[in-house]
Amino acid sequence: MMGLGVVIVFLTLSLLVFLPTDTSTDHRDPLSFVNAGPVGTTDYPWTMFHYDAGRNGATPASGPTSASLMWSYTTGGVVYASPVVSDGFVFIPSYDGKLYALDEYTGSLIWSFTTGSNIVATPAVGNGMVYLASKDFTVYALDENTGSMLWRISNVAAVVSSPVLADGKLFYGTLYSPSAGRAEFLALNPQDGTVFWRATISDYIEGSAAVSNGLVFFGIGAISNAVVVALNETTGKTVWNYNTAVPTTITTAPATAYGNVYVGLDSTRVLVLKQITGSLVWSFNTPSGSNATSPAIYNGVVYFGTGRGIVYARNATTGVQIWSYTTPTGGAVASSPAIALGSKAVFFGSNDRYLYAINLMTGTFLWRYLTGGQVSSSPAVADTRVYIGAKDAKVYALGIIIPPLSATLTASPAILRSASVSNLTVTVRNSTGPITGANLTLTSSAGGTLSQPVMTIPGTYVANFTAPTVSSTLNDVIQVIASAPGYLNAVARTTITVNPYPPLTVAVAAKPGTTTPGAEVLLMIMVTNGTDLIAGASLTMTSTSGGSFSGLTDGGNGNYTVIYTTPLQSSTNVLTVQASKNQFSSAQGQVVVTVNGIPDLTTVKVAGLPLFLFAAVAVLIFFILIAVAVTRRDRSRSHGPPQPSFTY
Structure with a gap:
């Protein structure tokens, strides 16, 4: 048994070496698969741009092994944004200004939400909400299941930055507002949209942020050279800025791993910087000064595409090339690679309208699927399927078609x-x-x-x-x-x-309806359900002016009687009879009994006996008491002291 225990411990420790177990936003090792969204009907949900807050673009899920179309859905505009897959939904924004919530398995529309302008940012899902940024200057929080708006916040400028959820905060940046003279980067409470902090930025924020090790990383550029910015996640204070000295923009999202931040510029190169200091680790010059995509990172390798149709796999620490793959058409790659670890595949789109799948380890071609438009949307992988948008206004789902019940x-x-x-x-x-x-x-x-x-x-x-x-x-x-x-x-x-239970009806008659104080009145009660007489009902009687009820009798045929003894003063009495019975709605009936005049001593009862009996007994007792008193007086006289006798 001890030997078996040692083997189990050894195997467990071995698994810990290979399996990702990160539960924070510390992305020194990008093997964590912690999602902001709840795990529902989607295995390993892809809840934001490039999978997680570190923007690593790697999921444990498998992707499809062949180019088999499951479904496609046509939106009202070009699809630049990337799909998000969570809880059985596919959330995909379109340039028509709408967010579409589709059934993950069938592609049928569940709901849509319309904003005031175009959408290019990818939403984020968490807390049962979908967080959506639009060019109408607004960030929205929508109910995941219904699409109803829960809250929204207006911003200084349009928002094309894809929101990121991390550590109980929602982060995003805005474009530069010439009228305000600034852009802004914000951290919100995702529950209600209140602002934790707001940082003023001097240039356009066109890309998305990554969060790792208590820092938020993003790129800016357009007015000046491209700059990589690191802010404190808690306070929003600047930790460092890295000036790339390249007059370009950064529309990508950084990826974080191994204590580094990996950034693809919109021209010329890929940069790798130290997260803590912002110092340069290594850089790679893209061919012909072309753009680089947001990188994906796994197992010590960084993967990125370029505008010359080449996808690279390079050592994440040294930058040394491991392999490269060139699209057959040379179509530019603006779609950020997505890694499906379960099937050891890398997926990306190209301007040649194809979605590609290549081997993760070797870069060899696996398959490709022809869409109807250029593909700059980045793939999302979940449940052995891959989802992607295209500039033909469609979103595509590829994978094995599952038969329906x-x-x-x-x-x-x-x-x-x-x-x-x-x-x-x-x-x-x-x-x-x-x-x-x-x-x-x-x-x-x-x-x-x-x-x-x-x-x-x-x-x-x-x-x-x-x-x-x-x-x-x-x-x-x-x-x-x-x-x-x-x-x-x-x-x-x-x-x-x-x-509902059929309602009872109660009819009450009083005999007589007018009487003297203390008299007895016979109440005749009939209980029906509108058509049939109802026996066995429970009756409760009340009077507005006193009196008492006695002798309730159930005739067994829906007819009941009860004796009402009127009060000993003149009054108008409203008598109420409440009837109830299981499986029927209770009901009540009323009758008025008028009491006036002098009490009829032959009918008035006390304790159930006629009052005249009490009077007769009282008179009899009175005369008996008088007789007793007279008798005692006579006796007292006959037994008085003897009178003296005199003789003259």
């Missing part, structure tokens, strides 16, 4: 009263036959109780629905989601009408 849902009966039960039947099939062992998730839009589905025959499942208690008629939508390994989920719905 089909499902039906029926309810019997489909019209229920509150708390009644309906039998649900679900059928699940693929294109050839029934599916055994499907996983079913049932939900109700209005509550109630759903039992666990049970398969009765292959592909057929039954469950019970107990309707909720309602006060008015409503339509309850019952939904089932059917899933099975290797298939797309199927959704089926049916509607059940739930009616």
Whole structure:
């Protein structure tokens, strides 16, 4: 046993050497696969531009092994931005000013959101929100599931910088505003859009930022030479600036790893700087002074494309070339490479309209797919698929086409009263036959109780629905989601009408309706549900002016009687009878009993006995007491002291 334990410990430590386990924005080793977004129905979600806050562009997911189109979706404008894939959605902005939320598996539109201008920035997803930057000077936070706006913030200028989520903050920069005389870089609270800090910048921020080791890195340029900027993540204070001495812009995002920051300029070269000091580590001059893309980094190698159609893999520490790949057409590469570690592939687009897949280790060609336009959008990889936008206004999804399930849902009966039960039947099939062992998730839009589905025959499942208690008629939508390994989920719905309990009606008559104080009144009560007499109801009686109730009798046929004893003073009494019974809505009836005049001693009762009996007894006792008193007086006289006797 001890030997086995040693082997297990050794294997565990070995795995730790090779598996990425970074849980912060410390990107000295770019093997961390921590996403800002929640892990939902997407494995290893690609939640922002170039995958993560370090902008490393590498995911553990696999990509497709062949150029097989799953679906494409046509937007209203050129697609410059890159897709984001998370929680079963593909979020893709278009130059038409809209953000489209598509189903990851089918490409169907789920929702769209329209801004006030063009969009070229890639959104970020996290906290159940989509963070979107637009040229209308605004950054928006949208509900991921519905597209409804949660908050927005206006800026000094248009925003083409792709937001980055890191360490509880949302970072982005603006273009330069000639009227304001500045650009700005901001850190926001992603929950509500409040500003943590705002830094004034002297030039255009056209690229996106990366976050690592407590620092935020981004490039500026256009008015002056291109400069790489490092700000303190917490305060927004400048830590260092690196002047490239190149009169160009930086529209790319830096990548961070191994204590370095890797930056592709829009012309001439790639720079590698120390994160802490900004000092130059090495640089690479691109062919013919062409642009360089945002780099991708994995396992000590940095990958980037150039405007001469060449993609390079170079040692991340020394800059020594490992391999290069040139597109057959020589089409410029402005699309930043994306690394799919699961399939050991690098994906990128080109101005020759192709999406390319090449081997991660050797740079050898694997396959390519022809789109309808130039591709400057960067790929996103998730769930063995690759997603990319093109200048033909389309977004493409490539990968194995997953067969769909089909499902039906029926309810019997489909019209229920509150708390009644309906039998649900679900059928699940693929294109050839029934599916055994499907996983079913049932939900109700209005509550109630759903039992666990049970398969009765292959592909057929039954469950019970107990309707909720309602006060008015409503339509309850019952939904089932059917899933099975290797298939797309199927959704089926049916509607059940739930009616409230039938209302009771209460009719009350008083006999007599006018009487004297202390008299008895017979209340005759009839309880129905509008058509039928209802026996066994619970009755509660009240009076507005006192009196008492006794002798409640249920005739067993919906007719009830009760004795009401009126109060001992003149009054107008409103008597209310409240009737209730299970599975019926309660109801009440009323009757008025008028009490006036002198009490009728022959009918007035005290403690259930006629009052005249009490009076007769009182008179009798009175005379008895008088008789007793007279008798005692006579006796006292007859027994007085003897009188003296005199003799004369």
